Amino acid sequence: MTARLRFSPAPTGYLHVGGARTALFNWLYARRVGGTFVLRIEDTDADRSRPELVEAIYDSLRWLGVDWDEEYHQSDRFEAYREVAQSFLDKGLAYYCDCSQDDVKARVGDKGAGYDGHCRQRDVQPGEGVVVRFRTPDEGLITWDDLIRGRVEFDATTLEDFIIVRSNGVPMFHLANAYDDYDMGITHVVRGEDLVNTTPRVILLREALGATEHPIYAHLPLIVNEQRKKLSKRRDDVAVGDYRSRGYLPEAMRNYLVTLGWGPKDDIEIRPLVEIIEQFDLADINKAPAFFDVKKLDHFNGEYIRELDVDEFITQSTPYINDAYGSIDPALYRRLAPFVQERVRRFDESPRFINWIVATPPEPTEKDWRKVMQKDKVPEVLDLVIEQIEAAEWTPERMSEIILGAGEQLGVKSQLPVRLALTGQRSGIPLFEPMVELDREVVLNRLRTARAAL
């Protein structure tokens, strides 16, 4: 039998890195074993689901290179869910209940064990404010062998009679989810650990459906923030789309995500996707939650950026450049880009490196000024450089000779003061090649201004 896996997001928000990793692990495994990867949009809650978010989820998934073989929307399948609910009703596996949430709370208290089974024998008829509840067993053990967690057991007495159809007639997620996995022949369910507690319900529902076998479950450890809490779309900055627009490469994101909860046997973390697919196995995923470390992501991204062809780097970084400076001369950027590519970890860092060429350089910080300009012989260096530059041949070679020569002549290091005068910063791309992109007068002006400020 060929493996069938699915990613089933609810379109109630943008795809965040946790969901992306879940999708990725499902996809990786499907690709690894030559199985089928299904995308199923779980939009049973019309109040919270938004169609435009479905588009956003597609975008993020595609960006990451996660492609799907089949696609379903639960909102298209309500009829089937209602039929299932009706058949449960007919068989006595489910019953109508007209208790309001307040009624239940009044009987069992605030922190009680959920619903108390009040309507089990009351023979409530369908109508306004009436839900359908699934009759859970009063005793017994519900168990499964989780690929990641090992054997998991739940005592049936801890399970309440949960709702499968809302009072507005719309099926609840458990029902839709259980039926779809059954109907679609899903063989491996790989999802976040926050869903372990719902697994017993799903198993019960499947059995009611007549399933004799269950999929293999694998509950992934959560991705957490620095406070070690589950990532939240509201609190944490985690939308995949945001990383995309900040200038992360999908390859880097994908590669980094895969190292959260899993690692290749040979310890080589940054590697081509095909090799990851070859090595990936659900059984090797660990149980402990993992912190999403942007610093490490940045490192991965930097590695991937440096591996790019210059042309590719240019096309990818140009939008950020144009965004910062308006449209700049492509030929100029082509000359500068190789220097930038070696230094950035994200595309959105690119503009900063050429600010002194295409715009006004920033004011040096006081600290930088002190550390660089209040050194011995700095006035002499600047004077010498200004003097020689006035009539020099305008080539990088000459610039190098003049600037470095001044230092040699005076017995000090001369690049830093010139750099600070010209760029306003102590660090950045090389000086000599880029500076001849500037007009001689601009260079002299910056030099003279700095000299005057000493």
Added chain:
RNA sequence: GCCCCCAUCGUUCAGCGGCCUAGGACGCCUGCCUUUCACGCAGGUAACACGGGUUCAAAUCCCGUUGGGGGUGCCA
């Protein structure tokens, strides 16, 4: 409250009873390269939460403690 889960360097992955004086990566620090920065290279820093067992032998197995997390919706 109740149910469930987790626990190796700051972070992440490795380790699945002896190969561990615990390894890789990120971060951080040092040096080399370079008259900037970055890259690269060479080093360094730093962890088995605690307490009991089991065993000839435990980071690895068992129990407890502590700490952390998830769930507990007519959300998914």
